[in-house]
Amino acid sequence: MPPALSFAQVRRRFGRLAVLGGVSASVATGEVLLVTGRNGSGKSTLLRCLAGLLAPDSGTIDYSEDGAPMDAAARRRRIGLVAPDLAFYGELTAAENLAFFSRLRGIGRERGDELLRRLELPPDRPTAALSSGMRQRLRWAWALLHRPRLLLLDEPFQNLDAAGVAIVRRLLAEHLAPSPAAAGAPGLAVVANPVPLEIGSVAGNLDLGA
Amino acid sequence: MEPLKKRTALAASWLLWLWLAAVIVGAFEYAPLAAKFIGQSSRILFFHVPMAWAAFTAFITAGVYSLRYLFGGRSQGSPRDPRHDRAARAAIELGLLFGVLATVTGAVWSRIMWGAYWNWDPRQTSIVMALIFYGAYLALRDAVEDAEKRARLAAAYAVLGLVVTPFFFFVVPRITFSLHPEPVINARGRVEMDPRMLQVLLASGAGFMALFFWLHDLRTRVLAVADRALEAAALGARPAAAANAAASSGATGPAPHLGELRAGADPATASQRTGNW
């Protein structure tokens, strides 16, 4: 099966600091690429490049959706991100936040409501009043809202209690290999974490070291 | 640079200096004094006007390079060309230089002719507005740390400037007429010019334009060298990763499948890369 995501020689520096020094890998559908490395080794930078939030200085990133390259609009439809610095509108509730993004993406409210239920999020509390664990669950809900093909997960279990971890593991498994009853094609994921995580379907490890 | 190119460039720059020297001499010895001007003050014409032309050219150059930087044909997903950004920045810096010189010479002239350094002549006002724009552009560059973002935001601002500036030129003259009803002497346009004066003026104009493009080329190259030094410093700080990149690029074919690749995981080299942060 052709890789659904591949990147080659991606470099990014900030001033004098070379954060990414030419990294390459590829991921196929149904697989997880695990990116590990110490703090500051460039894991988040790599994920941001893959998400289109940062432009690499050089190198290529190919998202082959049936062989055709993706433009920015398609990337927005196909990519979901969970990251520690992702934040939502504090004065709006979790439900309102998801409703806003649902409207933006042109999808109905049902998916947002379903995710709120599954992640056991209090729908009517302002997001600013949520605990850090709840906020992490909201990030997961937001990332999965539009049923993306590619999940980029930066420290995905951060702040989650055991119950939360169990829920998101199940969601990730469903993302990678949806049951026949569920809609959608299988997805893929890139997971960044300081230490290796026990996640099913890890097909490879990119260690940025340092 | 190849020897032939270097020699041509050297010869060209000598030619430019000789040309400008001839212009200076010509301005004082060859061209006659203009009738309506006080004393020797018409000599300023031959420098003040070309400086303004150079400043104007600089502005247009910056706009064009900024557009090329932002929208110049590149394939989806490939990085933008920093050369265009450097060229735009160099043009703005030189535009500021020539613009300040033009304003100062204009103010001196204005003082001699009409007793006041400033009299809201539309050209005076327009050039100052352009200068404020240049200054704002440079202030914006100073306020952004990341190189890619800096280039992108600055280029967008330069293009916005390009869109807005024409309004200065056709709005301001009307406004200043309404503020100050006395007629403004547009000494540059409507005065009948002695042919020798015209010759010196045009020669000076050509000289200053050439000067601008030469300085622009120099400045752009200086900026390029500075950028390369920064990249080298960045590369030098991760020798293992660079070596890895070189090794990977040596391997032919598509990116190796994950599971086989370990970028920089060699523990022996790990210690070399901790010096940065």
Added chain:
Amino acid sequence: MPAASAVSRPASTWVREAAAVFAKEWRSELRTRYALNTLALFAVNTLVVVSASLGPLGAAPGRSSETLPVLLWLILLFAAAAGLPRSFVHEEETQTATALRLAATPSALFCGKLAYALTLLAALEALVAPLFLAVMNLDVARPGLLVATLAAGGFGLAAGSTLVAAIIAQARGKGTLFAVLSFPVLLPLLLLAVELTRGAFAGGGPPGQGEQGGLGEAGVALMQLLLYDGAVTTAGLMLFPVVWNP
């Protein structure tokens, strides 16, 4: 090319996106009231300072139609600089911009934010203009022209401010940098708006034009103002995607 990503979505979804952004901005604003308070307090404060320093009799009658339009537009300009940039700056500072970047079509986002800025500015003008006229004891010779000027000038002010706000939100020194960047851009608008307002107060067209005053002169200036509005809005639509995304 920035136009491509706008074209790839049908117009109806694009409009819905812009409307969603607009609604979200107002929902947030009504809960915190930050921008409204800032704009209102700033404008009223400035108005008080101006009228107090002009003294109990206001500006001398002969000068009033020359200087007062300038003061009105300066109040609007500074209030806008105080209250409008927050729309983008707040997104970057609270890091909600990341989610927007991954979910919203840039041109639709720009229009939503622009619509929000327009409504804020309309509210500001509705507060300031009547107060100004009352406090300065001004008679408006041509109220229609004044309203048209406030509308066209307000539009340009909002459009220019929105794009510049998007730029400075990603830089340091946001407050002062906004002023530094936006004032050169807004200067033609200011000059035109002041000239038109002067015409609206005095009635006879700009002073110094003699009998050439009247609808003709004002009409030309208004056309140029509308042209400026169009130019800045178009530039915003084209440049925002580039400013927003790498």
